[in-house]
Amino acid sequence: MKQRRVGSVMTDDVVSARRDTSTEDIARWLAEYDINGLPVVDAEDRVIGVISGTDLADERGSGAGAGRLTAGAVMSAPARTVRADDSVVRAARLMCACGVERLPVVDEEARLVGMVTRRDVLQIFARQDADIRQEVIDQIVVRALWLGQRSMDVVVHDGVVTLSGHLESSGAVAVAVQMTRQVDGVTAVVNRLTSAREAPYRRPG
DSSP: OOOOBGGGTOBSSOOOEETTOBHHHHHHHHHHTTOSEEEEEOTTOBEEEEEEHHHHHHHHHTTGGGSOOBHHHHOBSSOOOEETTSBHHHHHHHHHHHTOSEEEEEOTTSBEEEEEEHHHHHHHHTOOHHHHHHHIIIIIIIIITOOOTTSSEEEEETTEEEEEEEEEEHHHHHHHHHHHHTSTTOOEEEEEEEEEEOOOOOOOO
């Protein structure tokens, strides 16, 4: 079982600016494409900064618009970025920590390959309860723990998963809870599992 990766939800058709792109052009692009920010890249498409509608508004409000402003003058740098193989959870946490709505996605050489937004991330966490429950049963109860589908009672409400039942060992309980927490869309896990004995989990066979 693997968590959803940024590459599966990002947009790969990205509007970007160069250091010498005028803020007038950037403002026009933001309005034309209905976006609130874009990355700034160098000649080799390496991300060197980001610029948002807020950055543009701040510069105008400061009276700095007398001359021709460029992206390089108003961008935020260095840019916070993620990789396509990073988990969506990591991207969400980085957005929250940095207070941003979008993150450039880069390859191993820091070249721009996409953009992931808060909206992209929220789509993952807005999964239907029934889909979450089925994944817990299929991927954890059956495939990971090698148990029958009815060995555990799995109830999901608004992303909160409640696990009930009696398992062979305390280790199996720990595995079930830990893996359930990692399922996309799960916001919390209520552990009502009991065990027959205190012992590490040992996979049958």
